[in-house]
Amino acid sequence: MPDPHASTVPLARRAGAWFLVLALPAACALAFAWVGGWLSPQRLTPRRLIDQFQANAGVHPGYRRNHAKGVCVAGHFDSSGEAAAYSVAQVFAPGQRTPVVGRFAIPGGNPYAPDGSVPIRSMAxxxxLANGQQWRTGMNSMPVFPVATPQAFYAQLQAGQPDPATGKPxxxxxxxxxxxxxxxxxxRAxxxxxxxxxxxxxxxxxxxDAFxxxxxxxxxxxxxxxMVPEAVDATGAAAPAGQPDYLDADxxxxxxxxxxxxxxxxxxANPGDPTNDATKAWxxxxxxxxxxxxVVDSEQAQDSGPCRDINYDPTVLPDGIAxxxxxxxxxxSAAYADSYLRRTSEEAHLPGTARVDTKPQAEAHP
Structure with missing residues (x-):
C-alpha cells in the first residue's frame, strides 16, 4: 500500500539519501584505488616495493620476498620483571613464561644464496601471550638501518638491482x-x-625501529x-669457505x-632522542x-616448521607496546602483507603442498 506521507517528503531529501547510498561505495572504491596507487603511478606502494625485491632476486614461488632463506626455531621467553614498570604487556610480568616461535634468516630474496654472501643475519x-595477544618483532644483526624512509629504501633497492650484462649492481x-x-x-661505516x-x-x-x-x-x-647472545665466539670465526649452507648445520x-x-x-630514550629515524643510534x-x-630449544626446516605461516609483522603488538x-x-607492515599473500597463494598451487592456514596473520621476514 502506498505511504500516504511519501508525497510530503521533499524531493531534495530523497535525492540526498540516494546520493549517500551511491556515494559510499564510490568513496570506498576511491580509497582502495588510492591505497593501491592506481590514481598516482609515481606513488610508492607495497606492490611496487615487493616487485622491486623480485626484480633484484628473481621470483621464487612459495618463498618470502626478503629473508627468503631461513630456518624455524621455537622456545620460550622468561620475564625478569624489570620491564613491568615501563610496560603493562603481559609478556613482561614478573615470572611470566611466554611461548615463542621464531625464525633465523639472511637478507635477500634468493632462498639458495650462500650463507656467507651477506654479513647480516636476522631474528624474527x-x-x-597467555591472554591471547601477540607480540611480533623482526630484528637484524646491525646497529642502524641504512635509510630512514620507505622512499629511500625503495631507491636503495633500485640502485642495487643487478645489471643484466654483469649480474651485479x-x-x-x-x-x-x-x-x-x-x-x-x-x-656504511x-x-x-x-x-x-x-x-x-x-x-x-x-x-x-623505535617503539x-x-x-x-x-x-x-x-x-x-x-637481543644479546649468551654464546660468544671467542675466536671471532668467520664464515667457513666452500660451505653455502653452514648456518643451519651449526x-x-x-x-x-x-x-x-x-x-x-x-x-x-631521553627527551629529544630520535624515534622516527632508524639510521641514528641513541x-x-x-x-x-x-x-x-x-630460550631457543628446537629448530625445524622452514617449509614444514611452525614459522612457515607466520607473517612477522612488527606492528602486531600487545597492550603496553605501540x-x-x-x-x-x-x-x-604493508609490504610484509603483500609478500605474505603472494607466497601463500603460490604455495597453495605447488605440487604436494597442503597448507594448514592460508589466512594472513596480521613479512625483515616478509
Whole structure:
C-alpha cells in the first residue's frame, strides 16, 4: 500500500539519501584505488616495493620476498620483571613464561644464496601471550638501518638491482644513491668492517625501529630493544669457505648440546632522542634494562616448521607496546602483507603442498 506521507517528503531529501547510498561505495572504491596507487603511478606502494625485491632476486614461488632463506626455531621467553614498570604487556610480568616461535634468516630474496654472501643475519619472533595477544618483532644483526624512509629504501633497492650484462649492481648507480643519501654513512661505516658470522647463535639482533611502552602509571616511554647472545665466539670465526649452507648445520649442532639463550635488553630514550629515524643510534649512556631471557630449544626446516605461516609483522603488538612515529614501521607492515599473500597463494598451487592456514596473520621476514 502506498505511504500516504511519501508525497510530503521533499524531493531534495530523497535525492540526498540516494546520493549517500551511491556515494559510499564510490568513496570506498576511491580509497582502495588510492591505497593501491592506481590514481598516482609515481606513488610508492607495497606492490611496487615487493616487485622491486623480485626484480633484484628473481621470483621464487612459495618463498618470502626478503629473508627468503631461513630456518624455524621455537622456545620460550622468561620475564625478569624489570620491564613491568615501563610496560603493562603481559609478556613482561614478573615470572611470566611466554611461548615463542621464531625464525633465523639472511637478507635477500634468493632462498639458495650462500650463507656467507651477506654479513647480516636476522631474528624474527612471535610471542604468544597467555591472554591471547601477540607480540611480533623482526630484528637484524646491525646497529642502524641504512635509510630512514620507505622512499629511500625503495631507491636503495633500485640502485642495487643487478645489471643484466654483469649480474651485479652497477657501481655508478650505487655511488649516486649513497651520494644522494648521506644518512647512510653510519650503516656504511659499520658495513666496512662487518663480516658474515659463523653462527646465528653468536650474533646480537637490534629492533632498529623505535617503539613506545606504556606503563601501569600510564606513562609512555620511547624504547628500542636488542637481543644479546649468551654464546660468544671467542675466536671471532668467520664464515667457513666452500660451505653455502653452514648456518643451519651449526644451529642444529648447537641445539643438540642444549638450548641457546639471549638477553632481551630494552633501552629507554631521553627527551629529544630520535624515534622516527632508524639510521641514528641513541647514545650509549641511555638507561637499559634486562627484560628477560629468550630460550631457543628446537629448530625445524622452514617449509614444514611452525614459522612457515607466520607473517612477522612488527606492528602486531600487545597492550603496553605501540609503534612510534618511525615511517618504516607502517611501510614494513604493508609490504610484509603483500609478500605474505603472494607466497601463500603460490604455495597453495605447488605440487604436494597442503597448507594448514592460508589466512594472513596480521613479512625483515616478509
Amino acid at each position: 619472533l612471535r610471542f604468544a 652497477d657501481p655508478k648507480k650505487l655511488a649516486a644513491f649513497f651520494a644522494a643519501h648521506p644518512e647512510t654513512a653510519a650503516f 659499520w658495513a666496512k668492517t662487518a663480516k658474515p658470522s659463523a653462527s646465528f647463535a653468536t650474533d646480537g639482533y637490534w629492533s632498529l 613506545v611502552f606504556t606503563g601501569p602509571d600510564g606513562q609512555r616511554h620511547a624504547v628500542r630493544w636488542r 644451529l642444529r649442532q648447537r641445539l643438540a648440546q642444549g638450548p641457546l639463550r639471549w638477553k632481551l635488553l630494552v633501552t629507554l 647514545p650509549d649512556d641511555r638507561r637499559t634494562i634486562t627484560a628477560g631471557t629468550l 609503534i612510534s612515529d618511525d615511517p618504516l614501521l607502517p611501510a614494513r
